[in-house]
Amino acid sequence: MTTAAKIPSRESAAPHLHVVGGAFTVEKVRRDFPILSREVHGKKLVYLDNAATSQKPRAVIDAISRYYEQGNANVHRGVHFLSEHATGEHERARRTVQHFINAADASEIIFVRGTTEAINLVAQTYGRTHVRAGDEVLITAMEHHSNIVPWQILCEEKGANLRVAPINDNGELLLEEFEKLLGPRTKIVALPHVSNALGTVNPVGRIVEMAHRRNIPVLVDGAQAVPHMKVDVHALDCDFYAFSSHKMFGPIGIGVLYGKSAMLEEMPPYQGGGDMISSVTFEKTTYNKLPFKFEAGTPNVAGAIALGAAIEYLNGLGMDNIAAYEHELLAYATEKISAIPAVRLIGTARDRAGVLSFVIEGIHPHDVGTILDQEGIAIRTGHHCAQPVMQRFGIPATARASFALYNTKAEVDTLAEGIRKVQEVFA
Amino acid sequence: MADLRELYQEVILEHSKAPRNYRELAAANHSAEGYNPLCGDHFTVYLNLEGDSIRDISFQGSGCAISKASASMMTQTLKGKSRADAEKLFEAFRKLVTTGQANGDQPQLGKLAVFSGVSEFPVRVKCATLAWHTLQAALEGKQDTVSTE
Numbered sequence: 001m002t003t004a005a006k007i008p009s010r011e012s013a014a015p016h017l018h019v020v021g022g023a024f025t026v027e028k029v030r031r032d033f034p035i036l037s038r039e040v041h042g043k044k045l046v047y048l049d050n051a052a053t054s055q056k057p058r059a060v061i062d063a064i065s066r067y068y069e070q071g072n073a074n075v076h077r078g079v080h081f082l083s084e085h086a087t088g089e090h091e092r093a094r095r096t097v098q099h100f101i102n103a104a105d106a107s108e109i110i111f112v113r114g115t116t117e118a119i120n121l122v123a124q125t126y127g128r129t130h131v132r133a134g135d136e137v138l139i140t141a142m143e144h145h146s147n148i149v150p151w152q153i154l155c156e157e158k159g160a161n162l163r164v165a166p167i168n169d170n171g172e173l174l175l176e177e178f179e180k181l182l183g184p185r186t187k188i189v190a191l192p193h194v195s196n197a198l199g200t201v202n203p204v205g206r207i208v209e210m211a212h213r214r215n216i217p218v219l220v221d222g223a224q225a226v227p228h229m230k231v232d233v234h235a236l237d238c239d240f241y242a243f244s245s246h247k248m249f250g251p252i253g254i255g256v257l258y259g260k261s262a263m264l265e266e267m268p269p270y271q272g273g274g275d276m277i278s279s280v281t282f283e284k285t286t287y288n289k290l291p292f293k294f295e296a297g298t299p300n301v302a303g304a305i306a307l308g309a310a311i312e313y314l315n316g317l318g319m320d321n322i323a324a325y326e327h328e329l330l331a332y333a334t335e336k337i338s339a340i341p342a343v344r345l346i347g348t349a350r351d352r353a354g355v356l357s358f359v360i361e362g363i364h365p366h367d368v369g370t371i372l373d374q375e376g377i378a379i380r381t382g383h384h385c386a387q388p389v390m391q392r393f394g395i396p397a398t399a400r401a402s403f404a405l406y407n408t409k410a411e412v413d414t415l416a417e418g419i420r421k422v423q424e425v426f427a
Numbered sequence: 428m429a430d431l432r433e434l435y436q437e438v439i440l441e442h443s444k445a446p447r448n449y450r451e452l453a454a455a456n457h458s459a460e461g462y463n464p465l466c467g468d469h470f471t472v473y474l475n476l477e478g479d480s481i482r483d484i485s486f487q488g489s490g491c492a493i494s495k496a497s498a499s500m501m502t503q504t505l506k507g508k509s510r511a512d513a514e515k516l517f518e519a520f521r522k523l524v525t526t527g528q529a530n531g532d533q534p535q536l537g538k539l540a541v542f543s544g545v546s547e548f549p550v551r552v553k554c555a556t557l558a559w560h561t562l563q564a565a566l567e568g569k570q571d572t573v574s575t576e
């Protein structure tokens with residue numbers, strides 16, 4: 001036996017299979033998430049704030065402790081055993097991500113801090129080299145602030161214009177309007193795969209086609225898509241795809257920018273420092289190859305490894321099984337909650353995932369959130385970092401229940417009862 | 428539900444549904460906007476100041492039950508009070524909603540004492556004090572929107 005075998009690797013903690021003959025057993029899944037058994041204000045926790053951040057399965061928590069207990073070292077720079085091992089695990093996690101989203105090559109997977117950093121990276125590198133005065137960046141009316149502000153900063157610097165494709169009252173993108181906004185000055189399109197405030201699933205494939213017909217690259221903010229459905233960047237044919245580990249059952253502090261290698265190759269680096277160079281003199285520095293050109297400094301090694309563990313966990317369940325289960329759960333929640341008198345859903349797109357945003361007539365969402373919290377129900381209230389969406393619907397805020405693979409119909413029932421209690425308090 | 432009833436007292440609910448002095452003040456010579464970016468609460472407080480005395484006060488805007496009731500009851504309490512009284516009441520009110528304790532030697536909070544339950548809900552303290560912060564900005568004649576963040 002070699003010494004390497006003494007470090008327990010992730011394979012030894014492979015996720016248990018919960019899918020027998022295509023059935024998805026949520027009770028078993030729940031047992032994998034330690035936090036779900038805790039109480040809040042003396043009530044069983046009903047965690048419906050998954051769009052903000054998801055809970056972590058035991059496999060992910062263990063991967064983090066295992067790394068710090070057994071495997072901690074810096075990567076890409078040591079000849080010693082632990083450094084080599086950490087480097088190997090870090091790069092294995094990159095390949096796990098690659099296969100998870102069906103990227104052509106592991107070097108197309110850039111580890112970043114999260115979706116926000118991924119978008120900023122593209123705006124500051126691709127954006128700054130391609131967008132000039134009078135050019136346009138096209139986004140949609142359903143963006144999270146992190147897919148607005150980086151482009152505003154870029155447009156301000158360059159004297160370019162930010163254009164916004166409109167949505168209808170259901171929260172669906174108006175495709176004809178969108179297509180009309182694709183012009184000769186459009187240098188990049190950025191849009192969410194799934195809206196965090198409305199739950200709308202955008203027809204990304206069709207949008208990419210429209211943009212590519214005019215040679216315009218597309219960045220997809222996949223933060224709210226990746227936890228709920230199988231994402232295939234090859235099939236979508238998007239140029240960039242950004243997502244956060246913490247919303248897909250992995251740890252906080254790491255995320256992914258996928259970019260087509262042809263795009264990444266010609267982009268200048270984002271930050272300078274160690275790891276992103278191949279040689280440095282005071283006269284000239286040559287940059288490292290992909291993906292390291294975009295990963296300056298010591299990376300979040302534990303984060304990458306634990307993200308790999310989260311993906312292996314999801315693979316064990318099967319993204320298609322997860323999507324099918326959640327589809328049924330969201331349909332149930334939509335019916336149940338919209339049937340409560342005085343409740344109005346915000347975001348009623350035909351194709352939705354994960355999110356149920358609502359307002360109750362005469363009761364401010366903030367009060368709804370406080371009262372539900374007393375029942376152990378965690379939802380988010382406010383503008384959800386999407387103030388333009390609130391403005392579009394003429395409301396200051398919504399209450400948002402957001403679901404994950406471990407939520408149940410019984411929890412939806414608890415939410416419905418909670419809403420009735422809110423109405424009682426305000427009766 | 429015991430705690431909740433402490434927070435959502437009848438008086439508070441009643442004021443949030445039918446806020447007093449809820450209008451723009453034609454004779455206002457001071458006004459300020461207050462904003463809580465966390466929840467989107469947004470109020471304007473109007474003042475008619477004569478020397479050091481608050482002759483009239485009103486507010487408008489949107490917010491949760493706590494912030495709206497707080498604004499409503501603040502305007503009721505402050506009409507006819509002096510600038511110094513208003514400052515002292517804000518101090519006492521702030522202490523009440525953060526600690527649940529009224530200050531012995533502070534001015535009488537009177538009906539505002541119903542907000543003591545807020546201290547059990549730390550994230551809601553900003554809701555209760557938004558109108559007061561806005562008032563302070565109006566008294567100081569600041570032009571910028573004040574923010575609770």
Ligand SMILES: Cc1ncc(COP(=O)(O)O)c(C=O)c1O
Pocket residue numbers: 051052113114115116117144146147192194195196221223224244385
């Ligand atoms: C659609 C969307 N985009 C981007 C983000 C930003 O993600 P992060 O804060 O992890 O960078 C979020 C998170 O709330 C989101 O929901």
